Amino acid sequence: MNVMAKSVGPAAADLNGLGASISVRGLAVTYASGLTAVHDASFELDPGSICALVGVNGSGKSTIFKAIMGFVKPAAGEIRLCGRPVAEAISRNIVAYVPQSEEIDWNFPVLVGDVVMMGRYGHMNFLRMPSRVDRYKVDAALERVGMSDFRNRQIGELSGGQKKRVFLARALAQEGRIILLDEPFTGVDVKTETAIISLLGELRAAGHLMLISTHNLGSVPDFCDQVVLLNRTVLAAGPTAEVFTQANLERAFGGVLRHYNLGGAQLHDDADPRHLTVLTDDERPLVIYGNDRKKMPSPPTQPDEPKKR
């Protein structure tokens, strides 16, 4: 990702940047099992911003994504993407989705280039024959994430970070105004994380709207303009500075945090609030937790506001 082309391509910037917005009002999603995973959720997101969707495991982050992509029908409420209903937005290729790594079969016989080309399918004709433009956009997307040299690799033969970049390249090739990333930093090294974040920054400058679910609280204030705090419903939503506060995070993570503090011997061994102090200084909690602990939510921290106790 160090080799990143500077321009997004003027067409992409103009067409895809304008008015990318997500509006969720009174959303409720009930699964077939009868479980209401999300209820009464409302938030508005503006174009040209990066928004974090933050909450513990099972708080409904993936459910919100599924609702935005129309995979699950809301039991109540309404979602509008760029002012359009979900189905219409999907058919216009407005939404590009970067899946969680666990959703992919890494043994599937496809090469890196083939995966990125999938991003163009929505733009192709009935027979899905790639045009010169499609090929060009695939090249450009691979170049942008620094994966050009890997285009003929089978996707299983990549590192965790490289895999993520490939799927990000697919989203770029798709040219969606709205990009959804489900836990993009899970199983990714710090260098790739930094590179992804800087790429997201460029896309923001080009007017894209990115919604990112993450456990990686430490870096949220660094690159997210807005935060939606989730726990079965929206606890708080708005600009990072207002929403990403100690008090709010404790509301969202309270029980879970205490649990992990008690159990996490590699953090520190006592359960009192001083944990927070210790970890406040760590900008990237993910670096501390190894891969095996990747599901663990990081403690709420605000690097620029160390808590003094």
Place this chain on the structure above:
Amino acid sequence: MMSELLVPFSYEYMLKAMWVSALVGGVCAFLSAYLVLKGWSLMGDALAHSVVPGVAGAYILGLPFAVGAFFTGILASVGMAFVRQHSRLREDAVIGLVFTSLFALGLLLASIWPTSVSVQTIVLGNILAISDEDVVQVAIISAVSLALLLLRWKDLMIVFFDEAYARSIGLNTFLLKALFFTLLSACTVAALQTVGACLVIAMVVTPGATAYLLTDRFGRLIVISVALGAGTSFAGAYISYFLDGATGGVIVTLQTLLFLAAFLLAPKHGLLAARRRRMTIAGAAP
């Protein structure tokens, strides 16, 4: 000697058997490219056995066999879905239950009512004695399936690779999967004629599995798989002339031999290549 080898080509029934086998083998191999990727291989087997009562019933009633087969194929799918939803049994148990019950029913039907078709024909297939109407049915099923697959193979690939993404770009994944399973049942029915219910599973698994070892690109996997399926089926029918019958056995044996060859010798994913790589690494290490 030479002329002896050409004898099968001088009989019309042999020519018919060879090209019908090749057509069916090719389409089944096309489907196998998808099946082996999803861990759905046993679905092919289940469907092939489930349609037996439909085929037997159709012969008894004098209907085209495809009609009966299709009816029981749908019945089997709905039955499996129903049992799975309303019990806590796991998927493999449900598949096993439903297809064996239908298969048993088929054998019962075919043995109670004396019909033009014997149990043996359904279970083992008999392409050498295939009737002209059946040839027409098999040819239509295969040709339509092949055409649909050629039109939609990329969409199906995305659905199999990354279903969530497929939906996010507006593909109707439910319809595409329904299309796939409809084609699968139709083609297993066609393959009943050539290799019989017991060996259909090989037709919809082995070529894809072999090709999977030979390439890392899905498009090529399909081409290799179809070539293997059609080639072995054609050759199998041809060889079975000299062995007097047992077409299904010959076809599947050929397919298995090719699989073993790939398993050992495939340039990248074969056993020997893997060993060579290990040796190189061991040799390079100080």
